Amino acid sequence: MRKVYLLLTLIILFRHSVAAGNDRVMIGNISFKNATVKRDPDPAPYADFKTLVVPIKRAGNLIIVEAQVDSLEGNFVLDTGAPYLVLNATYFRYMPEIADQEAGGINGESKGAFTTYVHNFKILDLQYSRLTADVTDLSSIENGRNIKILGLLGTRLFENFSITVDLFNNVLYIQKVDKSGNVPEGEKIFHDRLMFSPFKYINSVIFLKGTVNNNTYWFGFDTAAETNLLDYDRFKKIVKDLQIINRSKINGIGGKGLEVLYARFDGLTVGDHTFEKNRTLITDLEKMGKAYGSNIDGILGYDFFVRGIFTINFVKKEFEMYIYNNK
């Protein structure tokens, strides 16, 4: 018993000292590196609306939003797995470089990636006079889905807002919040709430706490992930609860084949709701975790967010899902 106490004390001390070092943040038993580059914040966008309604499109399970960069307009992927605006090098490689992209965003290790500013970025009535953007190679999305992709819309674009995605009617709502961080009652669109969960927002990534079979996990929430993904090592404990439904090899990434396992599992509780019949890929997320600046247990993607109309209130750090009453 004393040993346990000592160990606990040590752990607490260790955690404290690490936190004090200010380059790591802890949630539960997971540590996060403060990975994001210290950049001047971009000016707040010009947003002359209470609720902006934006039509969206789909490519595979991706959510596509059209936006304008200066005079160029085209498709962007709504990607809560990306911290900033990311531009596809194929179309933006001649943008002025403002800094090397060290320790940087999601594609920190990509060849030839750099950081730039874009001026006059516009999603209908939401206008940014200046946005910091990473320029990197996004050809894997284009070639996987045969759709022209100018870039990714990362979380920082929406940090002052609450956003709601209705995949059933292909609409994105971008809403202003009041002083207490809430969408005003009169502006609320959906009322039949399926679930609610607060989230942690670290390095501009959304982390949702979930439990599977009494084990607690932290999941990155990524709208550009076309399935859920679980880290094999971290889910070993519940491997018996995973029903393998497919094993396949996918080609064409970095020239190498990658083996993937598809599995099904029940009983994923996030916030106040338990989701059954979850489908997920099982893989190794260590490298992805590094890119997020943290270790992650899993990523909640399309299979998760398609269960309802989902709202991310970036100001209050709350995640909600709604359903259509008559559906």
Next chain:
Amino acid sequence: MRGKYILVVFVLLISSMKIAVAQNNLFIARDHLVLQIDLKTSDKELDSIFKIAGVSKSNAQKLLKGNYNSIKEDGWDLATHENKIIRFDRSLSGLNENPQDAPFEITTHLPEFAGEPGYPVDVKYGVNKYAHATVFALPSGLTRFILPGYTRARRVFLSGNFNHWSTLKGAMKKGDGGWIIDVKLEPGAYEYKYIVDSRWITDPNNLQLIDDGAGNTNSLFFKYNYTIKLAGYPSAKKVVLAGDFNKWNANELLMDKKSNGWEKHLFLGDGKHIYHFLVDEKWVADPANPKKLKDDDGRLNSVLNLGEAITFKLSGHKNARNVFVAGNFNYWRPDEFSMDKTSDGWTITTTIIPGNYQYRFVVDGDWITDPANPHYAAEDGKINSFLAVRPNHTFKLKGHANAKKVTLNGSFNNWEENGYIMERKGDSWTIDFYLKPGKYLYKFRVDGEWMIDPGNKLWEQNDHDSQNSVLWIE
């Protein structure tokens, strides 16, 4: 009490039976993926487990015959073999070799969600059905879309596969009592919707809706390219057009009565169509069309070939007995397209569907390439003459005047190593191509040296530490 006892025994028995009945299974144990095959199960069950485990059909067949070599080469080790139960396993260390930074780098390559909903494919024919004629062709050739009403809307867009479902490009103009836009459309089938103040709606006046297979319903419009006419029959009550394209439906395509006969506007896809009329249910072949074909019962149908008329010419070979042209447009059938003798050689004009083709002439059984065509391509390692029918893109490489051989290589033929041989024209090397909408990756090869297109500023990194030029056909 006794009843309960029997029940408990029964339950125990059932559960033990379940264990005793071995089954096919795929599961994880001790960092290995275990594939359990029960040879007593049905072929269907075996197929299913092989599919789940990603074991190819040929490897599965060999395995069932007791040959485990192929499945071992695929990374599976034989663990146990007892009676009719075989267990293979493979290490899951491969799962720890995930080099990707972002989830989308994996998930966008999953084939499960591929496909392009909202883009009609291989539509053979079509006619429009509108409650009110709110979409129609203008004399200029443009197509006008009108959405009546919604006059209090702030912005309305027309979005469809013709503008890649853009939510910004098809801005409609507000007119009296509605919204209007004119767009340029080639003949074909199109799916579309309106976006009224950012909300997607189908066309309320269009009675033809189509499920895109991904949970959406779109409106369907056909831009016509053909009018089929039947002269006379002024006293007929009902004239129907029926063809192989609509599975000989005798009730669908009612012809419209005109002053001098009957006619039907419609969209007909490229290719061969067989049809006849039913004049008050009486079978009539098209008297205005000389091309006829008898069906199995000896009745006459009319034949229509839509596509591009292409003339092949071969000079010389005056002493040949017969000359044919054969290519992948006719599945290389050697004796289908017989060429006619002319004063200085041989010729044939035939209709071909737009596309990129390879062909040869068959001169008295000898397969030769076209000496008058500078363009060549390869199929199965064999060099043939190359022809683009109704080309819509020209690849051009300036300079390199002294090069001996310049080829175009790209994703359109899976990077076939021989590529397409380009022609020296003026100060450039060129080749015409027919390309469907979508993305293409390509490179030039000048006397064996690979290079991206210096005239195209779009390129992307490839897997071989170099670049490919990027071309989007809109």
